[in-house]
Structure formats: C-alpha cells, structure tokens
Amino acid sequence: MANPPIRRPALASAHDLELVGFAAGGDRAAFGELVRRHNSLVRGLLRRMGADGPTADDVAQDAFLTAFEQIAEFRGEGAFRAWVSRIAARLYVRRWRRQAKADLMAEASEMESGTPSHAPAADARIDLDEALKSLSEPERICVSLCYGAGLSHAEAATALNAPLGTVKSHVKRGLDKLRSRLSPDGDGGQRSKVSA
Amino acid sequence: MPDNSFEFALERMFAEAPRRPDSDLFAARVLERLDRGWTARRALIGAMGVMGGLIGAGQLLGAGALHELAAFGARSNDYVTQHLPPELASLAAPAGLPAGAQAIWMAAALALVAAGFGVARLVREI
Numbered sequence: 039m040a041n042p043p044i045r046r047p048a049l050a051s052a053h054d055l056e057l058v059g060f061a062a063g064g065d066r067a068a069f070g071e072l073v074r075r076h077n078s079l080v081r082g083l084l085r086r087m088g089a090d091g092p093t094a095d096d097v098a099q100d101a102f103l104t105a106f107e108q109i110a111e112f113r114g115e116g117a118f119r120a121w122v123s124r125i126a127a128r129l130y131v132r133r134w135r136r137q138a139k140a141d142l143m144a145e146a147s148e149m150e151s152g153t154p155s156h157a158p159a160a161d162a163r164i165d166l167d168e169a170l171k172s173l174s175e176p177e178r179i180c181v182s183l184c185y186g187a188g189l190s191h192a193e194a195a196t197a198l199n200a201p202l203g204t205v206k207s208h209v210k211r212g213l214d215k216l217r218s219r220l221s222p223d224g225d226g227g228q229r230s231k232v233s234a
Numbered sequence: 235m236p237d238n239s240f241e242f243a244l245e246r247m248f249a250e251a252p253r254r255p256d257s258d259l260f261a262a263r264v265l266e267r268l269d270r271g272w273t274a275r276r277a278l279i280g281a282m283g284v285m286g287g288l289i290g291a292g293q294l295l296g297a298g299a300l301h302e303l304a305a306f307g308a309r310s311n312d313y314v315t316q317h318l319p320p321e322l323a324s325l326a327a328p329a330g331l332p333a334g335a336q337a338i339w340m341a342a343a344l345a346l347v348a349a350g351f352g353v354a355r356l357v358r359e360i
Binding site: 066069070073074077078079081082083086095098099102103106119165166181182185186188213216217220 | 240241243244245247248249251252253254257258260261262263264265267268269271
C-alpha cells in the first residue's frame with residue numbers, strides 16, 4: 039500500500055474528519071482508528087434495536103466495510119459516527135425484515151393492549167437498555183432508528199418499508215413507554231438516567 | 235426531530251455507549267476482512283485479465299493475424315530495401331526477418347500485459 043501523500047498526524051490524536059480523509063485515500067490504518075473509536079456505539083445501537091450479540095457484531099462489521107467502500111460519499115456534514123450508525127441501522131433493518139421475525143402491522147394488536155413484550159425485573163437497574171426491553175420489537179426498532187441512528191420518521195418508514203403513519207405510531211407509543219420508565223416521575227423513579 | 239427535553243435526553247443516551255472491552259479486537263477483525271476483500275478483488279482482476287488476454291490471443295490467432303503480420307513484415311522489408319537508402323534500410327531490417335512478425339506479436343503481447351497492469355493499478359487507486 040502506498041503511503042498517503044500528506045504526512046498524517048498520530049492517528050489517535052487526529053480528528054474524525056482527518057481520518058476520513060486519509061481513509062478515503064486508501065489509508066486503512068486511519069480507517070481502523072475510526073472503527074476503534076466508534077464500534078462500541080454502533081454495536082450498542084444494534085443491540086438496542088434487538089440484535090443478539092453475534093448478529094450485532096456481524097452487522098456492525100458489514101456496516102464498517104460498507105462505510106469504507108462508500109467513504110468518498112461522506113461529506114462531513116454530520117458526524118462520522120452518526121453516518122456509520124445509519125448504515126448499520128439500515129443493514130440491520132434489512133436483515134430483520136428478511137428474517138420476517140415480525141410484522142409491523144401485526145404488532146399493533148400487542149401495542150393496543152399495552153402489554154410490554156419484556157417486563158423488566160423489579161430489581162433491575164432501570165436504564166435505557168432495560169427500558170427498551172419494555173417496548174415491542176417494532177417500537178424498539180422505530181425508536182432506535184429515529185433517536186439512535188438519527189433517521190427521520192420518513193426515512194425510517196422507507197427503511198422498514200412500512201407506512202409512515204405506522205412508524206409514527208410505533209415511535210409515539212415507544213416514547214410514551216420509555217418516558218414512563220425513564221422520567222423522574224415514571225417507573226424508573228430515582229434510578230432514572232434522564233435527569234431534569 | 236426531538237420536540238422536547240425528553241427526546242433530546244433520549245438521543246444523548248443513545249449516543250453514550252460504553253466502550254466495549256473487545257473494541258480493539260473488533261477493529262482488527264474489520265481490517266482483516268477489508269484486507270481479505272482486497273486480496274480477493276486483486277485475484278479476480280488478475281484472473282479476468284488473464285482470461286481476457288487468452289480470449290484476445292485466441293481471436294487474433296483464429297483470424298490469421300500472424301500470417302497477416304508476417305506478410306506485412308515482408309512487404310515492409312521489400313519497400314524498405316527498394317525505396318530507402320541502404321543506411322536506413324539496415325535499421326529497419328528486423329521487420330523483414332523471418333521472426334520479425336513474431337517480434338511484433340510479442341511486443342504487442344507485452345503492451346497488453348502492461349496495459350493490464352495499468353488497469354489493475356487504476357482500479358486499485360479508485
């Protein structure tokens with residue numbers, strides 16, 4: 039591999055945008071630094087969307103490889119971590135839809151009943167990960183797409199191939215449940231992570 | 235878009251992922267897959283180049299290109315010996331030699347190989 043034409047600073051101290059520039063020039067070490075910095079966030083997001091550990095890691099790897107392939111398209115308008123998170127979230131949604139684990143519309147009946155799919159143990163530490171378990175799978179995915187990956191409702195609807203209204207409904211219901219779990223006056227009480 | 239403080243807080247919580255203990259290992263695996271992909275791509279490009287070269291050579295042989303080249307070489311030699319001064323004619327002598335056509339063919343093949351390397355390099359850079 040040829041050396042990059044510009045002398046680069048120490049990777050650990052370089053800004054993400056600098057690393058992206060080097061990676062776009064084929065510098066894999068620079069890209070490796072980006073992976074090191076942001077893989078925890080991406081893998082965490084995928085787990086929060088409902089992926090099990092191996093699946094989350096698998097999709098995250100694919101997401102970073104896709105990011106490397108498409109890195110010239112990253113214009114730096116947002117953060118690299120947000121960009122790669124969106125790639126990962128879309129990849130996971132595609133896989134989730136392919137496996138047809140759940141039908142967004144079918145889940146509506148469960149939502150109507152208001153019964154959480156996983157009730158957290160009484161003594162469980164109430165944090166985002168636990169609170170997300172109280173959401174149905176489509177709610178969790180919709181909320182994660184919009185608030186974890188930064189997609190708009192319309193973008194999430196496109197990714198999920200679901201009606202916009204359905205996505206908005208899932209997001210609203212998911213938010214209501216999370217608010218009740220995480221807000222200071224909700225079930226989370228003093229253990230809540232959302233401070234005033 | 236978030237419309238209240240709870241939604242901002244939710245975004246913040248999503249963004250606050252603890253560093254996973256196997257983060258470096260994960261990055262190493264990604265780079266390993268990246269290298270594997272490049273190796274496979276280079277092998278594929280090389281294989282396609284060889285295949286293209288063989289097909290091209292087959293087409294040239296099938297079309298009697300060697301005979302044409304030999305005839306062209308002989309005609310060139312005749313022209314050179316008849317129309318050019320002897321000093322210049324001696325410089326052009328290899329084209330008229332019995333192996334002159336093969337020399338031209340080999341030069342063309344080498345040019346093709348060089349072009350193949352050039353394309354492979356270009357693809358790598360892109």
